[in-house]
Amino acid sequence: MSPTEKLGNFTAHDAPDYCDVLQCMRCGFCLPTCPTFALTGRERSSPRGRVALARAVAEQKLEFTEAVKEEAFFCLDCRACTTACPSGVRAGEVMEICRSQAHQFFPLKHVGKSFREFVLQKMLPSPDLLEHSMLPARLYQKLGIQWLLRHSHLLKLGPEWVDKAEGMMPELHPPLRPQLADSIPAVGEQRGRVGFFLGCIMTLMYAEVSRQTVRVLTQQGFEVLTPKAQKCCGAPHLTEGDRDTARRIAQHNLDLFMALDVDAIVTDCAGCGAALKEYEELLEETGSHDKLAAFRGKVKDVSEFLAEQGLRTEGLKPVNKIVTYHEPCHLCHAQGVSKQPRDLIKAIPGIDYRELNEASWCCGSAATFSLKYTDESQQILDRKLQNVQSTGAELLVTANPGCHLQLAWGLKRAGLSQKVVHITELLGMAID
Ligand code: SF4
Ligand code: SF4
Incomplete structure (x- = not known):
């Protein structure tokens, strides 16, 4: 649908495509794949329920209410339901578009609005500004302020998301973009x-x-x-x-x-x-x-x-590690890339590969979900960590920074010894 076409009770600007919501035949095949449905058991927090909400708004049976807004943001956009759906319904994408609608129906005010606009419209589109914005965080680590704060437990006094965001921060290095040759x-x-x-x-x-x-x-x-x-x-x-x-x-x-x-x-x-x-x-x-x-x-x-292209394996040195693999939702469900990372891992000599139970189940990161819904994110993460632990792996391989941050934080917090590595770090270990 055109970004300016009116659909029922949606605003004319960026409404979902009516065909997308009509495609749902309410079979329920998606239900067991949805982490938010597993958490709540609520129909409205399932793919089928979310699509039904969007359809009701499109057919003018429902206004774009707070509940529709909540479900749009509570959806992890993990796309697991898309993989499972025999009708090709894309509930995650429908909810993504509903977030745009939510900002039209319920615009932020004052500082919240200015902050959102600054981050999305000024900072993120400007690599220079974005890179400069990280300098205080690097100084915070380098000057030992992070160490002091963490040991003082002062962060526990503030909102939970601040403590979590700080705890997730990896060791920062100067941004790579300006360093790489053209x-x-x-x-x-x-x-x-x-x-x-x-x-x-x-x-x-x-x-x-x-x-x-x-x-x-x-x-x-x-x-x-x-x-x-x-x-x-x-x-x-x-x-x-x-x-x-x-x-x-x-x-x-x-x-x-x-x-x-x-x-x-x-x-x-x-x-x-x-x-x-x-x-x-x-x-x-x-x-x-x-x-x-x-x-x-x-x-x-x-x-x-x-x-x-075919991995050139001649000259690769053995990596004698027990390894498992967590599939990022945006790789396996959104891009259909699932077998290839496993094939690469298994092609490295010395690797003892252990398949992870529920490897393609979300880790609970999902962009800002992990900070907005800290309890729910933790429950999704706990399920993942239990599966990781039962593999007996030393290395947990993944391929997305959001998963990397969430998994590394969760493992450390749970006192588990697995180290999270990106698949190219693993391949790098095999290259002299
Ligand atoms: S979204 Fe797909 S899998 Fe889920 S109920 Fe609708 S048609 Fe079935
Ligand atoms: S994208 Fe993920 S969280 Fe959202 S409805 Fe589908 S399975 Fe559930």
């Missing part, structure tokens, strides 16, 4: 050239992980181009219901990367990969169908790309 040559015989999409959280919080991604790609025979003008993928804007800013930055990234002469556009962030692959729908109204389809065809998660 072009890094392949090692040995060149197999191709890729554009590297460096997500905001990766460059700011997991700079050393993405450095390994670039190292693995070059060692595997690919020249890596990193255009410095790239911006946030737009996923936070979609999550927070700011689809207009998401469209602006999507158009920027589309033009920037399609001007490169590359075989693929590779990312090591599952959330970014999912957002980039969905530019085709987000920018549908621009009419650039061929360009969008070509872009969609080039975007690859790093594990998807390496599996497609």
